[in-house]
Amino acid sequence: MTSAPSGLPDVFTDPASGQRINLLDYKARNMRLSWAMALLTAAILAALAYLLAQVTDIASTGFFVGSAVAIGGAQGLVGFFLSDKIALAAAGARKATAEDHRYLVNVTEAVAIGAGVPAPQVYVIDSPAPNAFATGRDPQRSSIAVTKGLLQLLDRQELEGVVAHEMAHIRNYDVRFMSMLVATVGAILVLRDLVMRWLYWGGVGSGSGRRRRSDRGGDGARGQGVMALLLIVLLVLAPLLATLLRLAVSRRREYLADAAAAYITRNPEGLARALEKIRDYRGPQLEVSEGVRHMFFVNPLAGQNAVDLMATHPPIQERIDRLRRM
Amino acid sequence: MATIVILVVLAALVLWGVSVYNRIIQLENRYENAWSQIDVQLKRRADLVPNLVETVKGYATHERQLFEEIARSREAMINAKGVSESAEAANMMSAALGRLFALAEAYPELKANQNFMMLQEELAGIENKIAYARQFYNDAVLQYNNAIETVPGSFFAGPMGKTQAVFLEIPEQDRAVPSVSFGGAQGQPQA
Numbered sequence: 057m058t059s060a061p062s063g064l065p066d067v068f069t070d071p072a073s074g075q076r077i078n079l080l081d082y083k084a085r086n087m088r089l090s091w092a093m094a095l096l097t098a099a100i101l102a103a104l105a106y107l108l109a110q111v112t113d114i115a116s117t118g119f120f121v122g123s124a125v126a127i128g129g130a131q132g133l134v135g136f137f138l139s140d141k142i143a144l145a146a147a148g149a150r151k152a153t154a155e156d157h158r159y160l161v162n163v164t165e166a167v168a169i170g171a172g173v174p175a176p177q178v179y180v181i182d183s184p185a186p187n188a189f190a191t192g193r194d195p196q197r198s199s200i201a202v203t204k205g206l207l208q209l210l211d212r213q214e215l216e217g218v219v220a221h222e223m224a225h226i227r228n229y230d231v232r233f234m235s236m237l238v239a240t241v242g243a244i245l246v247l248r249d250l251v252m253r254w255l256y257w258g259g260v261g262s263g264s265g266r267r268r269r270s271d272r273g274g275d276g277a278r279g280q281g282v283m284a285l286l287l288i289v290l291l292v293l294a295p296l297l298a299t300l301l302r303l304a305v306s307r308r309r310e311y312l313a314d315a316a317a318a319y320i321t322r323n324p325e326g327l328a329r330a331l332e333k334i335r336d337y338r339g340p341q342l343e344v345s346e347g348v349r350h351m352f353f354v355n356p357l358a359g360q361n362a363v364d365l366m367a368t369h370p371p372i373q374e375r376i377d378r379l380r381r382m
Numbered sequence: 383m384a385t386i387v388i389l390v391v392l393a394a395l396v397l398w399g400v401s402v403y404n405r406i407i408q409l410e411n412r413y414e415n416a417w418s419q420i421d422v423q424l425k426r427r428a429d430l431v432p433n434l435v436e437t438v439k440g441y442a443t444h445e446r447q448l449f450e451e452i453a454r455s456r457e458a459m460i461n462a463k464g465v466s467e468s469a470e471a472a473n474m475m476s477a478a479l480g481r482l483f484a485l486a487e488a489y490p491e492l493k494a495n496q497n498f499m500m501l502q503e504e505l506a507g508i509e510n511k512i513a514y515a516r517q518f519y520n521d522a523v524l525q526y527n528n529a530i531e532t533v534p535g536s537f538f539a540g541p542m543g544k545t546q547a548v549f550l551e552i553p554e555q556d557r558a559v560p561s562v563s564f565g566g567a568q569g570q571p572q573a
Contacts, residue, residue, distance in 0.1 A: 162507030169419060170514035
């Protein structure tokens with residue numbers, strides 16, 4: 057009873073960087089990067105607030121930043137508490153019981169045991185397009201939804217791979233993390249809109265801003281001008297930058313979930329074959345709104361999986377290649 | 383001033399020590415819980431066996447030796463005390479069930495029996511869960527062993543009386559990828 061566990065090696069070569077990665081550390085590294093990007097996004101928000109304070113007075117800054125944070129926060133809270141119900145309702149998912157979907161429920165429970173999380177609620181979506189998603193802010197309150205098309209297309213190993221991928225998202229608190237990131241980006245966008253409107257209607261240097269700095273003379277006015285310019289540049293660039301960061305985090309988390317799924321099932325080939333089958337699918341597509349698109353296993357819009365900074369998902373071929381290289 | 387600094391440093395050390403201690407305890411509990419999960423699945427399998435044997439007996443009346451072996455392995459499972467007896471009984475039952483399903487291939491009427499098909503799917507599901515539970519147990523043991531053998535934990539392991547946990551050896555027939563191969567149940571979605 058003393059042989060070591062066999063199967064997928066713990067150490068593999070990361071195809072992107074060529075480094076030897078310990079799979080148990082892969083998760084930690086990706087988490088750190090995700091957090092770094094999230095903090096960067098928050099820092100952008102803070103920088104905007106600072107610049108605003110320089111260009112206007114504290115009261116205006118307080119109003120703008122406060123509103124942005126409040127609206128972003130409200131978005132975040134709604135997302136935090138209700139996103140799973142919203143997503144499931146939006147996708148038209150029906151709860152799967154052991155009687156009518158015994159196979160799916162068994163697979164889900166088995167993979168949950170392997171992943172070390174409580175088994176999520178299982179839902180089935182009535183669509184021929186093969187896809188799946190996971191929602192839920194923590195493993196105790198999570199759900200997985202799978203389309204009928206996926207159930208018909210994949211065999212047991214492949215389905216286990218997909219379910220393990222979704223389970224990995226739940227285990228890594230991806231839904232919670234991404235909601236937080238979406239809320240931060242939302243706050244930046246709201247702030248941008250508010251300040252742009254204010255600039256359009258009133259402008260820098262009018263009102264209390266000028267009054268406060270008027271005793272400083274020429275230098276003060278020029279400093280304020282520089283700040284104002286910086287502010288405008290940042291207002292234009294920041295939402296774009298923040299969105300790119302959010303999408304990069306989203307893609308990185310997809311790769312991480314793929315790697316975790318390969319580890320949980322000890323079978324990267326299963327997931328790779330599932331992705332191949334889905335890549336080659338040519339039937340009717342899934343109709344989903346923009347807001348929930350990023351949550352799905354593969355991008356529901358076929359053809360949008362090209363290498364693209366604006367993509368929520370990495371390209372399918374790249375995901376297959378990374379799995380095969382493990 | 384100096385005493386405050388010393389107190390702060392001491393407090394930090396204590397907190398750090400507590401976190402290392404707690405982590406070791408948590409990982410130990412995790413792998414012990416993982417073992418009981420395996421047990422749960424093994425018991426569920428043992429519970430389904432009488433029904434299965436009855437169904438098969440209706441078609442393959444002369445395979446008495448096999449039925450007796452299955453009954454014996456079930457007895458062994460129920461009466462097993464301790465980890466190694468449990469593991470041995472479980473392996474015996476796995477082998478016997480494997481032969482039972484292989485046998486069923488020769489009886490097409492049995493294979494078409496609704497009850498048999500349902501039991502086959504259930505058992506395939508449970509075997510899959512057993513495989514995953516064993517895998518998770520080994521993962522948990524690995525984490526625990528790492529914690530007590532690497533540097534911060536290793537200082538605490540001795541005084542805490544924690545020793546290395548033992549990995550579970552996966553029996554050959556469960557090792558093959560795909561995770562379980564139990565006749566025709568593979569890849570048959572039940573819509």
